[in-house]
Amino acid sequence: MVPLSYYLVLSGFLFACGVTGFLIKRNIITIFMSIELMLNGVNLSFVAFAAHWHALAGQIFVFFVMVVAAAEAAVGLAIIIAVYRTRETLNIDQVNLLKL
């Protein structure tokens, strides 16, 4: 028997790691992977709450999150390839055309 709060703490930790990676990483692909880590953390809390409240809808939502993540990964990686083709770098510091 594992309390719900343990799952929530683990989920929060994964999300926090994702946010930290998003902020401190300089490689555009690693930043993208940090976003996936955040989505995984959210998925864990969805499943934990689904088990806790005996509501299967939570698991359906995980399914939808996965679909959106797959679509996002396909488009995002295509954008990364396009960026690399024009800039020839993966360093986020050098992709600063929109920066003030």
Add this chain to the structure above:
Amino acid sequence: MSVHLVLFLAFGAVCVAGAINLLAQTHPINSALSLIAVMAALAGEYLLLGAEFVAAVQVIVYAGAIMVLFVFTIMLLNAGVEERTKGSRVAVLFGIPGMLLGSILVGWVVLRHSGTEAVAAGALPGDPKTIGQLLFHEFLLPFEITSVLILIAIMGAVVLATKPPSSLAGGTARKVD
């Protein structure tokens, strides 16, 4: 300690170690492999929660398909070790204490006030049959909309990742030694 708790702690330790390793590694391929470890361990956690279908989809779609896409891109672009740059001073000064404070606060609230009873694994029917019935009755419209989303994503990926015609023309005009 029950078997459940032991398994939860074992999978959770893999998750935590993988997440920290993702942050610590400088080469993207190492980060990608540790992310795969995190996702596989999360599938174990889903099994503990009785979500068999979600666990299977996690392994097949997330750890399988999506991460293969990542690894392919890393190898295609020949991504090397990232250069570390110093973040802003304000971020270090306020970010780290703020993060610690926030996480302690959230952890305290969650651990202290969630006051929950644990559920036994398998108490919730998370098998494909039940999920499918729910998905194709109650959630039929969102399901159909996701198919449109996937179609748009496929077309977007194809449009973005193919070379633009101007660069194609430039490529043929250039002399190839």
